[in-house]
Amino acid sequence: MEPALPLPLAPPLLTTAADSAKDWAILHGVAMRTEEQPNSSDAVNFAPFQLLPSPVPRVLFDQAKAVQRDFNLLVHRLSQDSNFLTSCLRSTIQVDDFTCRLFRIYEQVRREGVAQPVCLGLHRSDYMLDDPSRTGQENGEPEAKQPRLDLLQLKQIEINCIASSFGGLGSQMPGLHRHVLRLCGVSRFTADRHLPQNRAMSSLAGGLAAAWELYGEQSAVIVVVVQEENRNAMDQRWLEFAAMDRNPSIRVRRCTLTQIHDRGELRPDKTLLVDGEEVAVAYFRAGYIPTDYPTEQEWTARLKIEQSKAIKCPCISYHLAGTKKVQQELAQPGVLEKFLKDPEAVERVRATFAGQYTLELGAEGDWTVEMVTSDPGRFVMKPQREGGGNNIFGEDIPAALNNMADVKERTAYIVMDRIRPAVVSNYAVRPGREPALTEAVSELGIFGVFIGKGDEVVLNQEGGHLLRTKPSSTEDGGVAAGNALLDSPYLI
Ligand code: ADP
Ligand code: MG
Ligand code: MG
Numbered sequence: 001m002e003p004a005l006p007l008p009l010a011p012p013l014l015t016t017a018a019d020s021a022k023d024w025a026i027l028h029g030v031a032m033r034t035e036e037q038p039n040s041s042d043a044v045n046f047a048p049f050q051l052l053p054s055p056v057p058r059v060l061f062d063q064a065k066a067v068q069r070d071f072n073l074l075v076h077r078l079s080q081d082s083n084f085l086t087s088c089l090r091s092t093i094q095v096d097d098f099t100c101r102l103f104r105i106y107e108q109v110r111r112e113g114v115a116q117p118v119c120l121g122l123h124r125s126d127y128m129l130d131d132p133s134r135t136g137q138e139n140g141e142p143e144a145k146q147p148r149l150d151l152l153q154l155k156q157i158e159i160n161c162i163a164s165s166f167g168g169l170g171s172q173m174p175g176l177h178r179h180v181l182r183l184c185g186v187s188r189f190t191a192d193r194h195l196p197q198n199r200a201m202s203s204l205a206g207g208l209a210a211a212w213e214l215y216g217e218q219s220a221v222i223v224v225v226v227q228e229e230n231r232n233a234m235d236q237r238w239l240e241f242a243a244m245d246r247n248p249s250i251r252v253r254r255c256t257l258t259q260i261h262d263r264g265e266l267r268p269d270k271t272l273l274v275d276g277e278e279v280a281v282a283y284f285r286a287g288y289i290p291t292d293y294p295t296e297q298e299w300t301a302r303l304k305i306e307q308s309k310a311i312k313c314p315c316i317s318y319h320l321a322g323t324k325k326v327q328q329e330l331a332q333p334g335v336l337e338k339f340l341k342d343p344e345a346v347e348r349v350r351a352t353f354a355g356q357y358t359l360e361l362g363a364e365g366d367w368t369v370e371m372v373t374s375d376p377g378r379f380v381m382k383p384q385r386e387g388g389g390n391n392i393f394g395e396d397i398p399a400a401l402n403n404m405a406d407v408k409e410r411t412a413y414i415v416m417d418r419i420r421p422a423v424v425s426n427y428a429v430r431p432g433r434e435p436a437l438t439e440a441v442s443e444l445g446i447f448g449v450f451i452g453k454g455d456e457v458v459l460n461q462e463g464g465h466l467l468r469t470k471p472s473s474t475e476d477g478g479v480a481a482g483n484a485l486l487d488s489p490y491l492i
Contacts, residue, residue, distance in 0.1 A: 001055045001146070001147060001149070001422050001423075001424045001492075002055060002146075002424075002492070003052060003054075003055065003424055003425050003426060004052045004053050004054075004055060004181070004186075004194070004490040005052060005181075005184055005186070007425050007426075007437065008437055009184070009427070013183075013184065014051075014427065014435060015435075016183060017051060017180050017183045017184060018051055018427065018429055018435040020179070020180075020183055021049070021051060021176060021179065021180050021429065022046050022429065024175075024176055024179050025046035025047070025049060025172075025176055026044075026045075026046050028172045028175060028176065029168075029169070029172060029234060029238065030046055030047050030049060030169050030172045030173070030176060030486065031044050031045065031046060031047060031169070031234040032044065032045060032046070032047040032169075032231055032232060032234060032235075033045075033230070033231045033232075033233060033234070034231075034431075035231070038229045038230060038231040039228075039229060039230060041233065041234075044234065045431045046429075046431065047169055047234075047479065047486055048428065048429065048430040048431070048479065048485040048486065049173065049176065049429050049485050049486040049487065050426045050427065050428060050429070050440070050469050050485050050486070050487040051180060051426065051427035051428075051429050051435060052177065052180060052181075052426050052427065052490070053173075053174075053177040053181075053194070053195060053467075053487065053488045053489060053490035054424055054426055054440070054442045054467060054469050054487050054488075054489065054490060055424055055489075055490050055491075055492045056129070056442065056444060056467070056489035056490065056491055056492070057129070057149050057152060057491075057492055058491040058492065060127075060129055060152060060153075060154045060444075061196070061444070061465075061489055061491055063154050063348075063351075063352075064125070064127055064154055064352075064444055064446045064465075065446055065462050065465070066348065066462075067125075067348045067349055067351075067352060067446075068125060068446045068447075068448045068462035068463075069448070069460050069461070069462055070340060070345040070348050070349050071123065071125050071159055071349065071448055072121060072123060072448040072449075072450035072460050072461075073339075073340065073345075073450070073457070073460060074330070074336070074339050074340055074349060075121060075123060075159070075161055075318060075321045075322070075450070076119065076121065076318075076450060076452040076457070077339040077340070078321055078326070078330070078338075078339050079119070079315075079317035079318050079320070079321040080317070080454070080455075081338075081339070082110060084329075084338070085106070085317065085320055085321070085326070088323075088325055088326050088329045089103055089320065089323065089325055089326070091360045091361065091411045092323070092325045092384060092411060092412060094408065094411065095408055095409055095411050095412045096383070096384050096412040097290075098289075098290045098384065098385075099320075099323060099325075099384045101293075101299060102316060102319060102320060103320065105299075105302060105303050105306050105316050106306075106316045106317060106320055108303065108307075109303075109306045109307060109316060112307065114315075115270040115307060115308060115309040116270075116308070116309040116310065116311055116312070116315075117453050117454050118211065118214055118215075118311050118451060118452070118453045118458070119311070119312065119313075119314065119315045119317070119318055119450075119451070119452050119453075120207055120208070120210075120211040120281065120283075120311055120312070120313035120314070120450070120451055121161060121207075121313070121314060121318055121448065121449070121450035121451070121452070122164055122167075122204050122207050122208075122283075122313055122314075122447065122448075122449060122463075123159055123160060123161050123164055123322075123447065123448040123450070124159070124160045124164035124165075124167075124445045124446065124447050124448070124466065125156060125158075125159040125160075125445065125446050125448065126156065126157040126158055126159070126160065126443050126444070126445045127154050127155060127156050127157060127352065127443065127444045127445075127446075128155055128157055128419040128421040128441065128442070128443050128444070129152045129153065129154060129155075129421055129422050129442070129444070130152065130153045130154075130155045130354070130419045130420060130421065131147040131151070131152055131420050131421060131422040131423075132151055132153070132420075133147050133148070133151070134147070134420035134421075134422075134423075147422045149492070152422055154351075154352055155352060155353070155354045155419045156352040156353060156354065157419065157443060158324065158327060159322060159327065160322060160386065160445075161314050161318045161319060161321055161322025162284055162287070162288045162314050162318070162319050162322060162386065163284055163285045163286065163287075163288050163386070164445075164447065165232060165235055165236075165285070165479075166232075166235055166445075166466050166468070166479060166486065167200035167201050167203075167204045167235070167238075167239065167447055167463075167464065167466065168200075168201050168204075168234065168235040168236065168237070168238025168239050168242075169234065169235045169238065169486055170198060170200055170201075170445075170464075170465070170466040170467070170486060170488075171198045171199070171200045171201035171202075171238070171464065173198065173467070173486055173487065173488035174195045174196065174197060174198050174488045176488075177191075177195055177488050177490075178191050178195060181195075193491075194490045194491050194492070195488060195489075195490065195491070196465075196489065196491060198464045198465055198466075198488065199463070199464045200447050200463060200464030200465060200466060201238050201239060201242055201464070202242060202464075203447060203449050203461060203463030203464050204239050204242075204447060204449065204463060204464075205238075205239050205242030205243040205245075205246060206246065206449065206463075207313075207449035207450075207451065207459070207461075207463070208222060208239065208243040208281060208283060208313070209243045209246035209247050209250060210451060210458075210459055211280070211281045211311045211313065211451060212243070212247070212250055212280045212281050212311075213247065214311065214451065214458070215280035215281065215310075215311055217278055217280055218249050219277075219278060220277070220278040220279060220280035221250075221251045221252065221253050221274075221277050221278070221279060221280065222240075222243060222250060222251070222252045222253070222279075222280060222281040222283060223252075223253050223254070223255055223260075223274055223279050223281070223282050223283065223310075224236055224240060224252060224253070224254045224255075224283045224285055225255060225256070225257060225260065225282055225283065225284045225285060225286050225287060225305070226254050226255065226256055226285050226286050227256065227285070227286040227292060228256055228258070228292075236254075236285050240252040240254075253274065253275075253277070255274055256286065257286060257287060257292060257293065257297075257298035257301040257302060258294075258295075258297055258298055258301070259274075260274055260301040260304070260305065261297040261298060261300055261301040261304075262297075263275050264301060264304055264305075266304045266307060266308055269309075270307065270308050270309040271308065271309060272304065272305060272308035272309070272310045279308070279310040280310060280311065281310060281311045281312075281313060282305050282308075282310045282311070282312050282313070283313045284312070284313060284314065284319075287302055287319075288319070288386040288387065289385060289386060289387055323384045324382045324383070324384055324413075324414050325384060325414055327356065327414075328356040328357070328358060328414040328416070329358075330353075331353045331354075331355070331356040332356075336349055336350060354416055354417040354419060355416070355417040356414055356415070356416045356417070357371070357372075357414065357415040357416070358414065358415075359381075359410040359411055359413050359414060359415060360411050361407070361408065361410075361411060365410065365411070368415050369401060369410070371415075372397050372398070372401075372415055373397075373398050373401070376394050376395050376396075376397045376398055377394045377395065377418070378394075378417060378418055379394065379397060379415050379416065379417060379418055380392070380393055380394075380415070380416045380417075380418050381393075381397045381400065381401075381413045381414070381415050381416075382413060382414055382415075382416060383412050383413050384412065387478065388476050388477055388478025388483065389476050389478065390476075391475070391476055392413075393418070393475045393476075394418065394475075397415075421441040421442065421443075421472075422441070423439050423440065423441055423472050424439075424440060424441075424442070425437060425438070425439055425440070426438065426440050426469060426487075428440070428471070428485055429485070430485070438471045438472075439471065439472045439473070440469045440470060440471055440472055440485075441469065441470060441472045442467055442468065442469040442487060442489075443467070443468050443469070443470075443477055443484070444465065444466070444467055444489065445465060445466035445467070445468070446462060446463075446464075446465050446466075447462070447463035447464050447465065447466070448460075448461070448462060448463055449461040449463040465489070466486075467486075467487040467488050467489050468484040468485065468486065468487060469484060469485055469487040470483045470484040470485065471483075
């Protein structure tokens with residue numbers, strides 16, 4: 001796709017724009033703690049970003065926004081269906097200990113009776129723009145230089161239902177790119193026409209504040225459950241401070257699961273106290289990877305939170321609803337119709353699905369293995385993990401399957417069609433490095449804000465966007481994982 005400006009930029013302009021953009025980023029909080037000091041704000045730098053906004057066809061951007069409320073509702077409805085969740089995850093939890101432990105908490109809380117019917121969802125549905133002209137590449141066919149824009153398709157990579165990040169930093173990116181385009185001589189009028197506003201931060205903070213208000217106790221606090229190591233604290237801070245701005249009575253605390261274990265108390269009436277303060281909302285920015293639970297104490301803390309009447313974001317059933325296995329099952333024929341009554345909503349959601357295939361034991365899973373082995377370049381194999389760096393791509397899949405000690409292990413994964421996103425040139429700006437012109441691919445995230453109470457929908461919003469762009473040579477994404485860079489869409 002054509003970049004926002006003709007490239008390369010002349011060297012003096014490139015240096016001027018990159019230096020100015022770094023300072024703009026720092027002054028406007030596009031910031032991250034450093035690798036050396038991930039737990040201290042004594043050393044903070046700008047978060048890696050793309051110097052220019054990356055082109056995104058407007059129709060696909062609008063399509064992604066338009067389907068978000070359907071996804072929010074879908075997650076809520078399926079999370080209420082324990083038969084569906086149980087049958088989806090039955091074989092996965094036999095081999096995946098982490099998902100199994102989450103599932104046991106889900107079962108225990110259901111058995112004991114859910115103390116808080118209100119669920120807060122701050123989701124992010126991620127997409128790539130599939131370029132059909134790139135599919136032949138694995139077979140050595142030449143890459144088409146300019147993809148036909150009208151052939152690009154919006155395809156979902158995944159939906160995140162826990163710790164959906166970068167709403168805070170991402171919201172500043174249109175401002176940063178306006179600044180850079182201006183330095184490069186683009187008129188304000190043109191910039192405004194191409195760079196959509198991003199209200200991710202205020203939407204997400206609005207969800208947190210609305211949940212706090214629904215809880216109905218002025219003295220209660222919002223607890224952000226954070227990881228021990230936390231380079232991305234600034235992104236969370238944006239949301240914390242914006243939630244506090246919404247309502248002068250809101251106070252926010254930050255605790256790790258270990259601290260909640262040590263300093264938390266579940267009262268017989270299911271009130272959760274941390275350091276003696278009642279918790280209205282527990283917002284998880286941790287708890288989604290095994291290393292967040294180094295000992296039994298952290299599992300005890302998670303259980304305690306789930307048993308409490310604090311409003312969870314997400315509750316354990318939303319967390320499970322966001323697993324890759326559930327997403328694979330949703331892509332099977334006839335499944336969406338169980339949860340979405342509106343046929344147009346079903347159509348909108350299904351149009352974004354790529355093929356996804358089971359690896360359960362049995363004929364269907366065997367067929368998947370055969371299909372993948374015969375043409376691995378077309379697929380990605382994904383475990384039930386979050387945060388990037390866990391997938392197995394293309395030619396590595398057959399070896400991974402062969403190296404499993406027991407064939408049962410394959411059921412920890414699902415297989416998905418590999419999306420071939422359109423490539424665009426842009427300058428990667430990273431701390432300590434010269435701006436580098438790189439071939440890159442983008443992943444568009446749309447946030448969703450949802451509050452449900454049993455069958456009742458209290459709030460259902462599309463909540464702004466995030467664009468992350470990574471060098472086309474890397475397979476896995478993730479800004480926090482060090483691969484992707486913050487970006488914003490240049491609508492064309
Ligand atoms: P996680 O929950 O770890 O973020 P994802 O499903 O988002 O898991 O996968 C991580 C990264 O792997 C994505 O950001 C994307 O770069 C790449 N990826 C995932 N699925 C696909 C796919 N079907 N086709 C191409 N790339 C993919
Ligand atoms: Mg994810
Ligand atoms: Mg992802």
